[in-house]
Amino acid sequence: MEPCEFPHIGEHLAPIMERHGGDATRLLQILREVQDCFHFIPPEAVSCIASHLKLPRAQVEGVAGFYSFLSLSHQGEYRVLFSDNITDNMLGKPELMQYFCNKLWVEPGKVSEDNLVSVDSTSCTGMCDQGPAALVNGWPLTSLDRNRLDLIAELIRMKKPVAEWPAMLFEVRDNIRRPGMLLGEPFEPGAGIRAMLARGAEATLSEMDVSNLRGRGGAGFKTASKWSFCHAAIAEEEGSMICDVGGNPERFIVCNADEGEPGTFKDRVLLASYADLVFEGMTVGARVIGARKGFLYLRGEYRYLLQPLEAVLARRRAAGLLGENILGETGFAFDVEIRLGAGAYICGEESALIESLEGKRGRPRNRPPFPVTSGYKGRPTVVDNVETFACAARIAEKGGAWFAAMGTAQSTGTKILSISGDCARPGIYEYPFGVTVEEILRDCGAEDAHAVQVSGPSGTLVSWQEYGRRIAFEDLPTAGAFMVFHRQREMFAAAHNFTRFFAHESCGFCTPCRVGTQLQKKIMDKIAGGHGTPADLEELKHLGHILGSMSHCGLGHSAANPVLDTLRKFPGTFERKLKALSFEPAFDLDGALETARKITGRDDEWAHLS
Amino acid sequence: MNDRKKVRIASCSLAGCFGCHMSLLDIDERLFDLLDLVEFDRTPLTDIKHCSPCDVGIVEGGVCNAENVHVLKEFRKNCKVLVAMGACAITGGLPAMRNNIDLWDCFQEVYQYEGGLEGGRIPNDPELPLPFDKVHPIYEVVKVDYFLPGCPPPADAIWKFLTDLLAGREPKLDYEQLHYD
Numbered sequence: 025m026e027p028c029e030f031p032h033i034g035e036h037l038a039p040i041m042e043r044h045g046g047d048a049t050r051l052l053q054i055l056r057e058v059q060d061c062f063h064f065i066p067p068e069a070v071s072c073i074a075s076h077l078k079l080p081r082a083q084v085e086g087v088a089g090f091y092s093f094l095s096l097s098h099q100g101e102y103r104v105l106f107s108d109n110i111t112d113n114m115l116g117k118p119e120l121m122q123y124f125c126n127k128l129w130v131e132p133g134k135v136s137e138d139n140l141v142s143v144d145s146t147s148c149t150g151m152c153d154q155g156p157a158a159l160v161n162g163w164p165l166t167s168l169d170r171n172r173l174d175l176i177a178e179l180i181r182m183k184k185p186v187a188e189w190p191a192m193l194f195e196v197r198d199n200i201r202r203p204g205m206l207l208g209e210p211f212e213p214g215a216g217i218r219a220m221l222a223r224g225a226e227a228t229l230s231e232m233d234v235s236n237l238r239g240r241g242g243a244g245f246k247t248a249s250k251w252s253f254c255h256a257a258i259a260e261e262e263g264s265m266i267c268d269v270g271g272n273p274e275r276f277i278v279c280n281a282d283e284g285e286p287g288t289f290k291d292r293v294l295l296a297s298y299a300d301l302v303f304e305g306m307t308v309g310a311r312v313i314g315a316r317k318g319f320l321y322l323r324g325e326y327r328y329l330l331q332p333l334e335a336v337l338a339r340r341r342a343a344g345l346l347g348e349n350i351l352g353e354t355g356f357a358f359d360v361e362i363r364l365g366a367g368a369y370i371c372g373e374e375s376a377l378i379e380s381l382e383g384k385r386g387r388p389r390n391r392p393p394f395p396v397t398s399g400y401k402g403r404p405t406v407v408d409n410v411e412t413f414a415c416a417a418r419i420a421e422k423g424g425a426w427f428a429a430m431g432t433a434q435s436t437g438t439k440i441l442s443i444s445g446d447c448a449r450p451g452i453y454e455y456p457f458g459v460t461v462e463e464i465l466r467d468c469g470a471e472d473a474h475a476v477q478v479s480g481p482s483g484t485l486v487s488w489q490e491y492g493r494r495i496a497f498e499d500l501p502t503a504g505a506f507m508v509f510h511r512q513r514e515m516f517a518a519a520h521n522f523t524r525f526f527a528h529e530s531c532g533f534c535t536p537c538r539v540g541t542q543l544q545k546k547i548m549d550k551i552a553g554g555h556g557t558p559a560d561l562e563e564l565k566h567l568g569h570i571l572g573s574m575s576h577c578g579l580g581h582s583a584a585n586p587v588l589d590t591l592r593k594f595p596g597t598f599e600r601k602l603k604a605l606s607f608e609p610a611f612d613l614d615g616a617l618e619t620a621r622k623i624t625g626r627d628d629e630w631a632h633l634s
Numbered sequence: 635m636n637d638r639k640k641v642r643i644a645s646c647s648l649a650g651c652f653g654c655h656m657s658l659l660d661i662d663e664r665l666f667d668l669l670d671l672v673e674f675d676r677t678p679l680t681d682i683k684h685c686s687p688c689d690v691g692i693v694e695g696g697v698c699n700a701e702n703v704h705v706l707k708e709f710r711k712n713c714k715v716l717v718a719m720g721a722c723a724i725t726g727g728l729p730a731m732r733n734n735i736d737l738w739d740c741f742q743e744v745y746q747y748e749g750g751l752e753g754g755r756i757p758n759d760p761e762l763p764l765p766f767d768k769v770h771p772i773y774e775v776v777k778v779d780y781f782l783p784g785c786p787p788p789a790d791a792i793w794k795f796l797t798d799l800l801a802g803r804e805p806k807l808d809y810e811q812l813h814y815d
Contacts, residue, residue: 559777610774617700619737619767628760633700 650695
């Protein structure tokens with residue numbers, strides 16, 4: 025047996041364990057800190073954490089293995105992860121990443137021999153309007169070019185701590201191009217809570233009902249209904265619930281800031297510059313459903329927002345907007361805790377997010393029961409998107425009718441879009457619902473756009489023939505992503521990128537999705553490599569049917585959307601890549617013998633395949 | 635005697651263990667019923683070396699070397715219907731476990747670290763099939779018409795599959811014949 029690499033790990037971990045108080049729901053947070061400390065999770069740490077939290081070792085290792093920002097094997101002291109979204113790729117990510125690797129003498133996906141640096145790709149980091157982007161030890165790098173990479177490589181060679189790197193490397197701009205009622209109008213912290221207290225919680229729920237606000241995460245469930253279901257939820261097993269003096273079960277309110285859908289970055293801007301609005305909405309929601317505790321689940325990629333957000337929370341506590349007896353109202357207590365994710369798209373699904381909050385792998389639960397009756401720790405829980413809470417704060421302040429006056433019949437209010445790709449002015453645009461794709465393209469300066477991917481890979485591909493379509497739940501529902509493709513772009517490349525994304529992000533729980541996304545990627549790789557045939561297109565359609573109908577959750581259901589949409593709307597982009605044959609091997613037969621030819625030194629006729 | 639023209643079947647094992655063929659033999663006395671309907675071309679039972687035009691080709695095992703490709707292509711060229719039988723043919727199976735190991739490491743382990751007939755040298759005889767750097771399922775090399783799963787597929791599943799095919803029905807296996815634990 026190898027000698028123990030970290031024999032005194034217990035001493036190292038003691039302060040971390042103490043800070044988290046042996047609370048197993050904080051396992052993910054603990055593992056994040058261990059990763060920061062050692063640049064990976066040593067096996068000794070897994071054992072130590074398991075015994076401290078009284079969890080099976082396999083569970084700790086399972087969680088550590090699930091999240092892509094945690095690693096069970098050595099990573100470089102500097103871990104540089106390039107954002108692999110299609111928009112980053114269109115801005116030159118593949119060449120830049122290769123350039124950077126060459127400069128540092130490291131292969132993508134591997135650790136340099138001196139354990140100094142590792143370079144790899146990661147799913148979209150939410151900086152699409154200022155890409156190509158990357159993360160270094162979890163901190164975002166934006167607008168990368170060769171000059172910046174030269175500087176970064178130099179800083180790494182000099183072993184300068186990331187905290188001492190020039191601030192301009194980490195500058196993240198809001199790029200708000202078109203503000204509306206959420207982003208454009210001034211907001212005084214506390215205004216929403218005051219109005220709600222004056223009106224009463226019941227009446228505020230009625231205002232929410234009148235506003236007809238629907239969830240901004242993309243699914244569009246009516247928020248007032250969600251809140252009232254949660255408010256009405258009763259303890260299923262009497263006695264097992266923690267109840268307050270009135271006999272009501274403990275409830276939770278959760279803000280879903282796991283903005284993982286590639287191409288979406290509006291929540292980042294809301295949290296960076298409108299956090300008061302978001303926390304205000306959570307506080308209003310807490311009063312309506314009767315929650316005393318809330319969580320903000322912040323995606324790991326937005327870790328840089330943690331301290332600023334904590335500062336906003338501290339300021340709100342000092343101003344009496346959080347904590348006990350909020351704004352002097354006796355018995356109105358509420359506070360928010362921020363929990364960080366660690367690179368898992370699936371945690372944007374609300375039940376997977378709750379699992380993750382509980383310190384487990386982000387695996388979607390069976391539904392029903394829905395979180396409104398059985399969520400965090402089995403208690404009634406409301407999970408809403410960042411933008412939904414921001415809207416709720418405005419509605420509490422200004423009333424439901426004011427809100428419902430904007431937008432369309434079934435989609436009231438405004439929608440914040442994050443626009444990226446081939447346009448002159450990428451960034452944040454807020455529109456009343458009902459706006460056409462054409463108007464948006466005009467505003468953002470997109471000329472000769474061939475297609476738009478609305479709501480990310482799991483959304484809809486809109487071709488140039490459909491630019492009259494509208495952003496609304498009635499037509500094109502969206503969580504906010506709006507990626508523009510110029511007519512010279514190869515649409516196949518986008519679909520290929522998205523299949524890679526889904527294959528990477530499948531949680532692995534159900535077979536149709538775990539295997540289906542891999543097979544889909546394999547066929548797309550085969551076509552990209554010039555080995556595709558018409559039979560492969562049929563197979564893709566068949567796979568799409570299986571994924572869509574047999575998967576456990578929305579990830580699998582939508583994982584074939586980009587391929588199926590592209591096949592339907594841009595068949596040429598596939599057909600141009602196909603070999604005009606009925607069948608073609610999936611790999612280069614002769615090339616696959618090259619290694620053995622080298623090893624054996626053979627070059628005879630039997631050592632080749634034509 | 636049955637005057638009807640018999641269906642001609644060929645079979646082979648590539649990177650497999652012949653376990654699927656053993657399972658085929660497990661149809662026991664039904665082999666006689668089968669022989670009324672079919673005649674065998676190249677199979678491990680007949681010892682014919684090359685495949686001639688056939689109705690059905692059954693392939694066990696994945697593709698791990700250049701010779702496998704020649705055999706497989708010959709089957710595809712000659713067989714109207716090609717069947718991938720068993721886990722190795724369908725996915726690469728057990729032999730594909732070497733796919734995570736570098737081919738150079740495999741060679742060293744086999745020929746250099748352990749004493750052998752070659753005196754520590756890596757053999758380079760053209761008669762030896764040259765291995766691929768990875769083991770592949772057969773559908774990556776030729777078009778496959780049917781997949782008969784299992785490790786090995788149970789005799790009853792093989793029997794059901796063949797009788798369906800011979801009767802001109804689309805082969806269909808019941809849940810029990812696809813359920814292995």
